[in-house]
Amino acid sequence: MAPVETHxxxxxxxxxxxxxxxxxxxxxxxxxxxxxxxxxRVRPSTFDALLRTIEGDPVFIATGPFDQFPxxxxxxxxxxxxxxxxxxxxxxxxxxxxxxxxxxxxxxxxHVIQAVMAWNDLAIHWPNAEExxxxxxxxxxxxCPAWRDGYCMVDxxxxxxxxxxxxxxxxxxxxxxxYSLSVTVVNMPDCHIIDYVAGHCGSAHNSTVFAxxxxxxxxxxxxxxxxxxxxxxxxALRNWCVVPYRKxxxxxxxxT
Numbered sequence: 058m059a060p061v062e063t064h065x066x067x068x069x070x071x072x073x074x075x076x077x078x079x080x081x082x083x084x085x086x087x088x089x090x091x092x093x094x095x096x097x098r099v100r101p102s103t104f105d106a107l108l109r110t111i112e113g114d115p116v117f118i119a120t121g122p123f124d125q126f127p128x129x130x131x132x133x134x135x136x137x138x139x140x141x142x143x144x145x146x147x148x149x150x151x152x153x154x155x156x157x158x159x160x161x162x163x164x165x166x167x168h169v170i171q172a173v174m175a176w177n178d179l180a181i182h183w184p185n186a187e188e189x190x191x192x193x194x195x196x197x198x199x200x201c202p203a204w205r206d207g208y209c210m211v212d213x214x215x216x217x218x219x220x221x222x223x224x225x226x227x228x229x230x231x232x233x234x235x236y237s238l239s240v241t242v243v244n245m246p247d248c249h250i251i252d253y254v255a256g257h258c259g260s261a262h263n264s265t266v267f268a269x270x271x272x273x274x275x276x277x278x279x280x281x282x283x284x285x286x287x288x289x290x291x292x293a294l295r296n297w298c299v300v301p302y303r304k305x306x307x308x309x310x311x312x313t
Contacts, residue, residue, distance in 0.1 A: 076156025078130050097133060098140030107173075108132055114172035126157070131165035138166055143235070147219035183251055183272075183279055184209075195247045209251060210287040211270070211298075213241040213263035231259030241266045243286065263291040272297075 077096070085093040086101045093101050111117075112128045119125045126134075134155050138146055151162045184192065215237040222229050222236065229236040237259030243252040254269045272279045272286065276297045280286075285297045294300050 077154050078133055078156065082129055082133055096140075097136040099136060104132070104136070110176065111169065111172035114175060116168045116171050125168075126161060126165060130155075132169055134162055134165045135169035138162070142217040142219075144219050150219075181250055181253065184245060184249070188245070188249070192245045192247055192249070209243055209245050211241065211243045211267065211292070212289060213239060213266055213291070215259050216240055225258070228258040228260050235259065239263070239266050241270065243270065243272065264293060267292055 081093060081096050085096065086104070090101055093104075097104060099107070108129055111132070117125060117128050117131070125131070134151060134157070137154060138151055141150075144150060148159045148162050152159050155162065215231050215233060215235065216239075217235040217237045218229065220236070226236065229238070231237045231239075238255065239257040239259055239261050240255045241253065241263065242250055244250045252270055252272060254266050257266045257269075267273055267288075276295070280297045285299050288298050288300050290301050292298055292300050
């Protein structure tokens with residue numbers, strides 16, 4: 058049997074790669090905060106602080122024959138991924154933006170997330186008395202009476218995915234006609250995140266994800282007397298969870 062031969066009539070040649078990393082990390086970082094923040098969703102000062110925090114992590118030490126990308130480039134690629142959703146956050150789109158290979162995008166994101174997660178318990182924790190007092194002072198400074206008693210709030214959001222997951226993909230189809238992940242965050246009025254749950258499929262109800270929080274399973278451990286969390290109408294009313302009225306009082310049977 059004769060060997061099969063392949064003939065390419067029109068070769069596309071090498072794919073040109075024009076990186077935006079130098080523009081963002083060199084020019085925008087020093088001269089244009091607005092454009093830097095539009096690309097990476099953080100200010101240059103925040104980027105620099107995060108870079109100083111993670112750059113010493115051993116995950117950034119090359120163990121193979123090739124050097125890794127600079128840590129600041131890996132951080133920029135990851136922040137660009139996290140700052141976009143849907144098709145804009147696909148590996149192909151980030152590859153075109155960063156001017157690198159798809160493998161570099163995947164590996165850089167994995168490295169940065171691993172380095173950040175090493176600080177998880179120090180950065181995200183239930184507030185102590187000092188932090189509660191700081192939150193109270195912030196509330197008084199901005200004159201927001203709704204926060205004076207309940208010092209934190211909970212809310213869920215959907216993070217659209219670029220593609221349908223290959224495993225149990227239909228479960229990720231949400232009410233907004235996207236394939237997504239459900240994330241629930243508990244934060245203080247100064248935007249300090251103190252607890253979260255991530256990873257549920259987009260079709261999961263907010264109350265289902267909320268039940269995974271430590272405050273929902275053991276409220277007596279986390280809440281002092283007269284403390285509670287603010288939530289929207291998707292959550293159940295509890296002694297420690299205050300939600301809006303679901304209907305005006307005059308519509309309730311027996312009320313006039």
